[in-house]
Amino acid sequence: MNGPHRTAPVSVILGALGSIRSAIFPAIAIAFSGIGGDGRFLIAIGVGAASVVIGTALSYARWRRLTYTIGETDIRVESGLLSRSARSVPYERIQDVSLEAKPLPRLFGLVAVKFETGAGGGDDLALQYLTDAQGERLRQLVRERRDDDVTSASGAGPDAPIRADADADEVLFALPPRRLVTFGLFEFSLAVFAVLGGLLQYADNVTDIDVWNVDLWRSWLEEQGSAVASLGPYAQAAGAVAGLLGLIVIGMTTGVVRTVLRDWGFTLTRGPRGFRRQRGLLTRTDVVMPVHRVQGLVIGTGVVRYRFGWHGLSFVSLAQDSGGESHVVAPFAQMDEIAPIVSAAGFRLPDAGTQWHRASKAHRTDMAIRDAAIFAGLTVVAALFAPTGLFLVPLGAAVLAVGANLYAWEFRRHAIDAAQVYASQGFLSPTQTIASRMKLHSVEIAQGPLARLRGYATVQFGLAGGQFAMHGVPLAEARALRASVLETIAATDYSRLDQAPQ
Amino acid sequence: MDHAPAVTPAAASIDDDDAPTRLHPNYAHALRVRTTLTAIPFLIGALVAEAAIRKAALIPQGLIAGTVLVIALALIIRVPARRYNARGYQISADRLRVVRGLLFRVDTVVPFGRVQHIDVQQDPIERFFGIATLTIHTAGNHNASVSLPGLGEPLARDMREAIRGHIRRETV
Structure with missing residues (x-):
């Protein structure tokens, strides 16, 4: 297990397939364009073949030149064709190990193994592709090396602990298919229209129909319009309602499809060494997060789903989750399902004893005036220049802005207790953030000109891997908050954070 | 101008809400120099604009360059002192x-x-x-x-x- 290893040989084939995929479109473009007259199909095939051969050769060479070594204290990866690079990542610094199986590698039983160090996005260590068993073994090894450094370093049979581990895992949260569909219905999305727009543009390039020709559409619309006009008002209204219903159906279907693809078989388990999350229908991912790496919690929700009591829980940590800032650990759950996960992570949910403080009323008034002022300005412009009656639209928006801000004040709250800080905010539904006082890194009191005049401030805490802010806090209270949080922070050094009691 | 390297771990119970220690006076000068360097391209631009529309005689001569100069002077003389005081x-x-x-x-x-x-x-x-x-x-x-x-x-x-x-x- 110790010498330099190569990734799975099938990776070469996958690399070659990738180059074919990227060669297809240029080849088609050449075939349909005027380049080379009659011989253009030959040229297209030639270009396609050449890029496939070169791509395969490169893929093979890259595979030959990439080796990884599992050392006593670190993982080392050497790679590069001409300019070589050698990277070493100590086990101590690995935030989490994730296995990702995209559809194609999955057919071959391969996974991409990623080691998150929190060094930021693209700089993390990734091995594409290892076999399932290799990936799982590597992950197990990393976990053991890090946790009980020397004792298990000589562990000859890593297979036994895996079994023991798997049995000990306790399922904290799972999304059964029915729940998944309900979740999908709330994930209403019209993204499909953006995709259609992109396809249209593509069609524009390869066909003769000029999609962006306004006259073409206008004449078509006029044709249809006169047909609609001849139907009479009731039929028109019915048509509009049907169109709206159609949109809703499309949006919900998109939501369900996307959610099922992403979260199929969502399982969160808690083992002796941390949390483990598996999800995905086509692209299957499998992430392990050590408990002590969780820096804070975010409990989000949506405007509609909040009314039905659904929330989503994410862990804030230095590692990133497929582009997102935090790891989603319970995307769609009731609060009583979230509570055990929160306590497993060593945090506490706010309860009846939590003393919430609201944002200052001056802040509420200022926000409402500020947002309404923009629309009020538009109202004046519309009243002066636009056709009569049109000014009612921005006027209505101004009234709505005031209402929304007054309502948002209901959710803008913060609290502090012996171990944690809490903040909640949002326009029509609250997003709650919870962080451990000890795991904060700095405290800032920020005030704009208006805030200084009216005596409130934003308190910003430095949270590793996320944001934590309390808005509209009265100045004296902000200072008191800062003083007490700083006492906690200064008591423990950064290097002792991991061992510190929760 | 010599700031004694006084990192005296003063009483640990120092209040975070006190008036802060001021920076080195040279900081205001450094800010002035930096603002001047930033202003120079704008002044040159204004002079070029003056020369370009001179023949058209649409506006009184020196209006553009004068305005830019006044703004630049305000930024160079007044603002750095205030920024220094705020830090x-x-x-x-x-x-x-x-x-x-x-x-x-x-x-x-x-x-x-x-x-x-x-x-x-x-x-x-x-x-x-x-x-x-x-x-x-x-x-x-x-x-x-x-x-x-x-x-x-x-x-x-x-x-x-x-x-x-x-x-x-x-x-x-």
């Missing part, structure tokens, strides 16, 4: 406080126990005036790096040593 720091036994901002006031405190690494930088202008910028980095996303410009160069180095010493003491 400050406070260092105590276990934390550093940095205050900045003319319109948007920001008041940050970083405990030494959370400092990841420390930089002392000097650009050519700062070198000329004998001042330096101290930057401390934390692991938090917000305030990942907090910089404190306008310290006397020896003071900046002493502060770096003091903070570093504190980190080492805590970890041993």
Whole structure:
């Protein structure tokens, strides 16, 4: 297990397939364009073949030149064709190990193994592709090396602990298919229209129909319009309602499809060494997060789903989750399902004893005036220049802005207790953030000109891997908050954070 | 002008809401030089514009260049002094406080126990005036790096040593 290893040989084939995929479109473009007259199909095939051969050769060479070594204290990866690079990542610094199986590698039983160090996005260590068993073994090894450094370093049979581990895992949260569909219905999305727009543009390039020709559409619309006009008002209204219903159906279907693809078989388990999350229908991912790496919690929700009591829980940590800032650990759950996960992570949910403080009323008034002022300005412009009656639209928006801000004040709250800080905010539904006082890194009191005049401030805490802010806090209270949080922070050094009691 | 390297770990119970320590007076001068350098291209642009529309005689001569000059002078003479007054720091036994901002006031405190690494930088202008910028980095996303410009160069180095010493003491 110790010498330099190569990734799975099938990776070469996958690399070659990738180059074919990227060669297809240029080849088609050449075939349909005027380049080379009659011989253009030959040229297209030639270009396609050449890029496939070169791509395969490169893929093979890259595979030959990439080796990884599992050392006593670190993982080392050497790679590069001409300019070589050698990277070493100590086990101590690995935030989490994730296995990702995209559809194609999955057919071959391969996974991409990623080691998150929190060094930021693209700089993390990734091995594409290892076999399932290799990936799982590597992950197990990393976990053991890090946790009980020397004792298990000589562990000859890593297979036994895996079994023991798997049995000990306790399922904290799972999304059964029915729940998944309900979740999908709330994930209403019209993204499909953006995709259609992109396809249209593509069609524009390869066909003769000029999609962006306004006259073409206008004449078509006029044709249809006169047909609609001849139907009479009731039929028109019915048509509009049907169109709206159609949109809703499309949006919900998109939501369900996307959610099922992403979260199929969502399982969160808690083992002796941390949390483990598996999800995905086509692209299957499998992430392990050590408990002590969780820096804070975010409990989000949506405007509609909040009314039905659904929330989503994410862990804030230095590692990133497929582009997102935090790891989603319970995307769609009731609060009583979230509570055990929160306590497993060593945090506490706010309860009846939590003393919430609201944002200052001056802040509420200022926000409402500020947002309404923009629309009020538009109202004046519309009243002066636009056709009569049109000014009612921005006027209505101004009234709505005031209402929304007054309502948002209901959710803008913060609290502090012996171990944690809490903040909640949002326009029509609250997003709650919870962080451990000890795991904060700095405290800032920020005030704009208006805030200084009216005596409130934003308190910003430095949270590793996320944001934590309390808005509209009265100045004296902000200072008191800062003083007490700083006492906690200064008591423990950064290097002792991991061992510190929760 | 000689700022004594006074990193006195004053009474640990220092209040974070006190008036902060002022920066090195040369910081205001350095700000002026920087603003002047920024203003020069705009002045040249204004003169070119003057020359270009001279024949058309649409507006009185010197209006554009004059306006730009007045704004530049205000920015060079008045604003740096106010920015200098708005900035400050406070260092105590276990934390550093940095205050900045003319319109948007920001008041940050970083405990030494959370400092990841420390930089002392000097650009050519700062070198000329004998001042330096101290930057401390934390692991938090917000305030990942907090910089404190306008310290006397020896003071900046002493502060770096003091903070570093504190980190080492805590970890041993």
